[in-house]
Amino acid sequence: EVQLVESGGGLVQPGRSLKLSCAASGFTFSNYYMAWVRQAPKKGLEWVATISTSGSRTYYPDSVKGRFTISRDNAKSSLYLQMNSLKSEDTATYYCARSGGTYYYPFDYWGQGVMVTVSS
């Protein structure tokens, strides 16, 4: 059974940093692109970052580029999101999601999500 379990969320002040983790199990982690998707309270879904199978390629929207860094450790079947210079608009539930081994694949499994609140 595919499982994705996020951790590391919490309350953080604007301008500070936070690192999210996602522990994966039930599949060969190194064969899949992985991603982070967020959802602000009562809002829709926003893609945050994607990383290739080896970690050599990463992709971000302009809203987080230069502030967020996605990374992975295939030996530990773990995905990470380093978030720096946090803003109030980064407040959201952050989901870890599995993508496929191909460029166009959707997000076929999602974690339960972790809440990040950016506030003074």
Add this chain to the structure above:
Amino acid sequence: DIVLTQSPTTLSVTPGETVSLSCRASHSIGTNLHWYQQKTNESPRLLIKYASQSISGIPSRFSASGSGTDFTLNINNVEFDDVSSYFCQQTQSWPRTFGAGTKLELK
């Protein structure tokens, strides 16, 4: 960026009805369009991939069609369990984008 416009924003239906949800893309995306269901306080779930391909474990009353810029998700014989928000997403290009969602309510 590719903008996905979903309509209607909210849909109120009677159990047993058949409904259609629309997703329109600002540029052609082929069939790189996927549908997700999200129930209240739950994570999203992949419903349909590549515009019309079914997903294992998803009830057969969910179907979808489309290509290019116009896409449709159909739900036959709507059940109480279908009360959710439905989002479309494109993987044709970066950044990956989602539609704003359609909220399905029951009368």
